[in-house]
Amino acid sequence: MVVTNFGSLKDYRKGGVQIINDDPRNYVFSNLFEVASNAEPYARIAIGKNFEYVVEVARAEGLSPWYSCAHDEFVVAMDGQVEVHLVKLADPHLLVDPNSSGAHRLADEPPEGRKMGRIVLGRGHMALLPAGSAYRFMSEAPSAIIFQTIQGPETIEKWAEICQTSAA
Amino acid sequence: MAMPEQSSTSGEASSARSDTRVLEIDNATGFRAFQAGGFGFKRDAYFARIEWPGGAHIMPIDAFLRALMRDVAWGFFYGVVNFDGVFGTINHYGEVTMFAGRFNDAYRAAGRDHEERFQSPALMQVFKAILSDWTIEGYDPFAAPMETGLPWGQKQGSNDAAIERIRVTARRMVGLPGDAPLRTDAAGYPVNRQFEDVAQDAPLVEAEPGFENEVSAFNLFAYLSRSDVTWNPSICSVVGDSLFCPTSEEFILPVEHGNDRCEWFLQLSDEILWEVRDKETGRPRARVLQRAGDIACMPADIRHQGYSTKRSMLLVWENGSPKIPELIAKGEAPVVSVSF
Numbered sequence: 001m002v003v004t005n006f007g008s009l010k011d012y013r014k015g016g017v018q019i020i021n022d023d024p025r026n027y028v029f030s031n032l033f034e035v036a037s038n039a040e041p042y043a044r045i046a047i048g049k050n051f052e053y054v055v056e057v058a059r060a061e062g063l064s065p066w067y068s069c070a071h072d073e074f075v076v077a078m079d080g081q082v083e084v085h086l087v088k089l090a091d092p093h094l095l096v097d098p099n100s101s102g103a104h105r106l107a108d109e110p111p112e113g114r115k116m117g118r119i120v121l122g123r124g125h126m127a128l129l130p131a132g133s134a135y136r137f138m139s140e141a142p143s144a145i146i147f148q149t150i151q152g153p154e155t156i157e158k159w160a161e162i163c164q165t166s167a168a
Numbered sequence: 169m170a171m172p173e174q175s176s177t178s179g180e181a182s183s184a185r186s187d188t189r190v191l192e193i194d195n196a197t198g199f200r201a202f203q204a205g206g207f208g209f210k211r212d213a214y215f216a217r218i219e220w221p222g223g224a225h226i227m228p229i230d231a232f233l234r235a236l237m238r239d240v241a242w243g244f245f246y247g248v249v250n251f252d253g254v255f256g257t258i259n260h261y262g263e264v265t266m267f268a269g270r271f272n273d274a275y276r277a278a279g280r281d282h283e284e285r286f287q288s289p290a291l292m293q294v295f296k297a298i299l300s301d302w303t304i305e306g307y308d309p310f311a312a313p314m315e316t317g318l319p320w321g322q323k324q325g326s327n328d329a330a331i332e333r334i335r336v337t338a339r340r341m342v343g344l345p346g347d348a349p350l351r352t353d354a355a356g357y358p359v360n361r362q363f364e365d366v367a368q369d370a371p372l373v374e375a376e377p378g379f380e381n382e383v384s385a386f387n388l389f390a391y392l393s394r395s396d397v398t399w400n401p402s403i404c405s406v407v408g409d410s411l412f413c414p415t416s417e418e419f420i421l422p423v424e425h426g427n428d429r430c431e432w433f434l435q436l437s438d439e440i441l442w443e444v445r446d447k448e449t450g451r452p453r454a455r456v457l458q459r460a461g462d463i464a465c466m467p468a469d470i471r472h473q474g475y476s477t478k479r480s481m482l483l484v485w486e487n488g489s490p491k492i493p494e495l496i497a498k499g500e501a502p503v504v505s506v507s508f
Contacts (some may be wrong), residue, residue, distance in 0.1 A: 002364050004478075006389070006437050007460030015439060015457030017464070022444070022453040026504045028465040029456065032434070047463050048432045049506050050487040053410035055434065055463070074341065074405045074412070076388060078461070086383055117383035120372035124389025124436075126405065127371065128341050130382045146434075148407050148485075159508035 080143025102152010198323025
């Protein structure tokens with residue numbers, strides 16, 4: 001019987017960097033489930049960075065704030081079930097500078113605009129978070145989600161805290 | 169993967185070679201020989217034999233074809249594609265260097281390395297011709313060893329259907345209307361034997377009228393469970409130059425990929441062991457074991473090769489900006505993505 005191991009918040013087993021002749025920090029090695037386990041709900045922590053682009057991880061639990069972004073983003077559910085609510089903003093430029101990057105947190109109340117729809121993501125499901133929309137998440141149980149986006153005001157960097165820093 | 173196809177940007181007249189030739193059929197083996205500039209290529213029952221002015225090299229034909237398959241499919245990829253410790257290519261995005269010993273400490277120290285620069289379309293054409301002629305019936309260089317026939321022996325048929333697969337290059341996201349399609353049984357993508365336990369459910373998508381083209385989601389893990397090739401990252405979602413290129417991996421990455429930029433690996437399932445060596449010398453620097461949920465960066469001054477026993481899912485994350493290689497080569501950008 002084949003068993004594919006995807007890992008989860010409750011059951012993950014980290015690998016690591018075995019150094020021969022290098023600095024382990026060069027590999028920026030971390031585990032998304034570990035980072036999400038130790039994070040506040042919906043804190044968007046960078047686990048990958050390549051110039052301005054980032055991969056963020058968040059623990060989805062309960063209802064998130066509303067966010068918006070001037071460019072497309074993508075979200076992947078890595079563990080658990082997460083609901084996504086999407087609204088087409090009546091005036092997206094009023095809330096987010098069209099030349100800005102990354103996700104911006106909006107006020108807590110529902111933003112003005114037309115309802116676009118609802119998506120329920122299970123493990124391994126990927127969704128588009130379209131430019132100019134507002135979105136929020138809801139998850140009844142702790143879940144893990146990752147974002148493909150650009151570094152922005154919501155991006156949290158704490159590499160020394162999450163990454164392997166010494167030789168294995 | 170991100171399959172870079174940008175042109176060289178120097179604007180100067182190119183001196184890159186374009187002289188390639190398809191040579192005669194060998195009476196003993198039935199395979200053709202090929203010439204690209206000063207490099208000559210022949211195959212026999214077991215080996216690929218490569219010659220150049222002042223040197224020669226031999227590779228098992230299975231390893232050569234698996235590496236050649238990736239170099240062709242990836243459009244010479246980002247940076248260096250080492251077929252092994254001696255032979256390979258360097259992508260200049262519009263032109264490509266073919267080399268012998270260029271990234272081998274002993275060849276370099278002895279002054280025995282050799283390289284020639286080609287116009288990419290010319291070298292690609294002869295590479296495709298070699299791949300077509302030397303891949304025999306029943307052998308699929310894209311497949312895991314347990315899923316294909318054998319490459320050995322004399323010329324017997326061909327398998328162009330296997331080597332001409334179209335890579336996935338989503339413009340925005342797989343599954344969006346008009347973009348790269350989902351993989352299904354009906355489309356010829358059954359679930360792979362190693363992913364029979366992967367859930368095939370679809371996300372619940374409730375789009376309000378008028379937003380059907382933007383309210384969209386798909387099952388990425390199910391999509392990957394239906395990949396019919398290994399070690400072939402393909403673009404599934406795009407944010408500017410940020411490219412998510414997931415792939416399924418089994419056995420050994422058929423090349424040692426020498427980075428010209430930082431490249432990130434997020435292990436989606438199971439595990440891969442990466443052997444990391446110095447890009448220039450080939451000397452070992454680290455071993456990186458990635459299990460499900462682990463994410464790591466491959467610096468821009470290394471080469472890496474992965475090993476995966478159980479077929480696994482890997483998210484390769486690239487920054488496809490054409491400016492990066494030059495910035496790194498000039499020392500204007502670091503070889504590591506993050507300093508802390």
